[in-house]
Amino acid sequence: MPHVDRAVSPWWQRPGLEVHAGRLAVCGQDAETLARRLGTPLFVTDVDRVVENARRLRAGFRAAGFGLTLPPAIVRFALKANRQPAVLAALRRIAPPGDPEAVGIDACSPGEVELALAAGWRAGEISFTGTNLSDRDLDRLLPTGVHLNLDAVSQVERVGRRAPGRSIGLRLNPGRGVGYHEGLAYSGERPTKFGIYADRLDEALAVxxxxxLVVDTVHVHAGSGWLADALPAFEAVLDRVRTMAEQVRGAGAPLGEVNVGGGIGVPARAEEPPVEPADYASATRERLRPLLEAGVRVACEPGDFVVKDAAILLAEVVTVEERGGTTFVGLDVGWNNDCAYFIYRFAQELVVCRAADAPRDRVVTVAGHINEAGDLFAEDYAMPEVREGDIVALLNAGGYHQEEASWHCLRAPAPGIHLVRQPELPA
Incomplete structure (x- = not known):
């Protein structure tokens, strides 16, 4: 039986996502009113929050000395997390190309590279890291001039045959991983499909x-969604990366960048500890210090950290009914629009818009409208009284939601709106 909150002070409140007279407001607008006017399901994105998150990460690096005693860190947004035009435009406006404050792009497919170029990023601001690339992929990628990080020895061979003499990066698998849970670790003791392992690194360098080919970058992405309590595991990853990077430098490669990937998580529940950007940056500095002192720059590729908590998904409660001793709350949206729990097993916070700070004294299971038993958003979850017709907000819907939407069961992908903050509603 889960803990039932009898007095609620919403832990998730922030500028742009607040409670006014008990009701949820997003960007100064009443969330339920938006849903009634525009229909459900509906994604609502706080564009200002996207920019704030990118700047918070940059400030964390500055606090750790990057851009002061060390060269500025390179921040590239993981495009797969959110490719909505309003989001990309906001990130592009942070700073122009060539400015140290500019946010670049991490792309993982030819289509993402082409989208980034069309959205105003220059080729030199885009880093590509894909997996299992076909010749058709290379036909599209090589002419763009975008920097490629290659994650298999065979990829190095194929790129070398087609484009000898160009600069490349190597995606490494350090044999250690970190993630929200074991299933979201992209490297570790269990072999994964990503990256070049230490026992084949010399072979990759020889090819x-x-x-x-000039190896000027090493790249790692060890997992997704990890929080502050996993910072030691991230440091252990960096220790392995440092060793492998020194091996690359020892082979004579002019290493100029260590890309530590993305994966910084966003809390989904009150008890989950957030990663402080300054702590993340300081850990990176300390673990990679010998490389930094040799002039190597640090890059990172945040996705969820920038966009996840910037959006909510509004849905209508269409069923409240007891089945087999469990109260099910059914929504007019399914995992084809919000797969955070279905695929990734991320916890998710749900808020009744008319009672955003009400005591959570009921225990329910929240389900979607896809015709599969696993179409759930939360199980044994504490909520206030929920009635059919209520509007519920699913928080942390800004990353890997709209981008992964499908027509499964011919349920349509939900539309979205993008807001900037309005003056606060009266209390």
Missing amino acids: AGRHD
């Missing part, structure tokens, strides 16, 4: 040398 690159045979084709006059």
